[in-house]
Amino acid sequence: MSEARGPDGEPPPDRRATPGETLDRETNRWRGVNALSLAAGALGVLLGQPGLLLVAVVGVAFGAFALATRPPDVHVELSRELDRTVADPDERVRVTLTVRNAGESLLADLRLIDGVPDALDVVGGSPRTATALRPGKAASFSYTVRAARGDHEFDPVTVLARGFSGAVERETAVHARGDGRLACTPRLDVGDPLPLRALTTGYTGRVVTDTGGPGTEFHAVREYRPGDPLSRIDWRRAARTGEYATLEFRRERAATVVLLVDTRETAYLAPDADAPSAVERSVAAAGELFTSLLSTGDRVGLAAFGPGAFWLAPGAGVGHRARARAALATDASFAPTPREEPFFPGLELRRLRRRLPADAQVVLFSPLCDDYVVRAARRLDAYGHPVTVVSPDPTADATAGETLARLERQLRCSQLREVGLRVVDWTPGEHLGAAVETAGARWSG
């Protein structure tokens, strides 16, 4: 058991105890009583009033009691129960926490605050309670959270205990037994297709190339060569002129696409407190695009540009889709709150380059709120992996700083477009398909 104190000998109010640690804070709540007792005693002595002296004795007795009491010994056992540990997005999940006094002494003033995961909202009841427990007795309380994407781990329960006098408050943290996780895996909806860049594989797909061959869109007519399929011979011309010619169509090829989600701490941004973060929107968009690209025959991979550096090599098939769904929902790399781990972007960018297949193009999801990601996108593009940026806009314009940040982001979009990258500027509340269509009008213009 350790003691942690600030410069004034007390732990600061916002410092939380870790499991096994004890923080004691003197509440100073008896100081006023002490002052009044001393004043009454002094006046009683000076004025010769025995009544006042008697009042002082009562006050001093209370003050002495408060001063002499020690912080309570907190030995509690906690267990948590969730009515389901796997939930759909927005589903209500009831959490019941039971506390039992496992110590020898009475806990006269016990307060508990459950460690609700950062990404969950409490929508019913309260994750706090206050109670008094005799040894061996238990109490329970419950509250409801709204499930959101991710694999959420409950933090330890903060336990605050005071004795009868309330002069000292003891804080400790206790892990609750039982359910400690809530997983929420959204379904992968098929989204609107995103126009791809011109790097394709040898497989047939939906990306129309400038190369003639089998296909559906007319490309050119050329001289007949022995071996050309009969179905592609221009029979009308043959009937008219007696010469054989072969119709050429634009070849349709499949592409290899890697969806790269910017999950650095600097990407966890939102225009206001209630809005989803840019990473949350990016992950949702990546899920939609993953499914739509798979359904059109492209090979799709998934990667995170942030701590953890998740990597799923491009592939196809039902199993691949399931792996991507699980990763986007619950992998720590795509967590709904930033991971507190060091991240070395230069190193990760080099590793990503080594992993990318030669024929892969990249769709980067990033709010574009710093310069590094712009350089990274340009480098990937320069190395022969055409980059399309889907950028969820997390900026606002209520203050000068916010307006400046919005302007800087627009300039970054402009820089990327200038060097030939495609940028989909996706404003909050807008459907991704609409944003792609707006951006597509620019590309086709």
Next chain:
Amino acid sequence: MTPREAGWDRVSGRVLFVAVGAAAAVAGLAVALEPSVAAGFSPTYVAVTLVGGFALLQAAGAALARFRGERRQADPPEVERRRAFPTPGAEFDERLASLPRRIGRSADRQRTALRTELREVTEETLVRYGGLTPEEAVERIETGTWTEDVRAVSFFAPGADGGIPLTERVRGVLGTERAFARRARAVVGALAAYSRASRPTGEREPPGGDEATDGNRRAATGGDE
């Protein structure tokens, strides 16, 4: 002194006080029950007054400590709401609001950093949205001809603040916000207006989409063979 030693000191001090108090209470009780115990001990008025005065001083000290010292208790976080994420630009607002009012090296450094940052954005905005060359942009900023907002102009060209009306200057002296911060905000406002009025030039996204979605086929510029 380590925190643990400090804790021990406080505990032993308390024990001492409680012991002295308890001894005094026992002695008082003994005198009350058997007055002969206090034979030969006759408190004069001066001694009583001294005790009273000492108690009054202690009371004043305790009252002062009560009013000065805050009630201490844990301040646990609001776990009911999910974590809110920062909005881009909050840090700039914070820097602008926390500029020291005093003149000094630290304040100068902070101002220079803000000015450099704003100047870079202004130059780039003029180049991208105004279609100017970088040299033209620099010239416009230095001559104060990039906007009609005199406060924004004077942020980069201090000699150009002659156009600021007197009432504005008086407010600048009397107001809580420094002229620097107000002018910086004016620059951001002018830039926002500039970017709203026109579209960036020089953008060349690859023309001709490559996708072959139904009813929307477009040609790619390359492909593998």
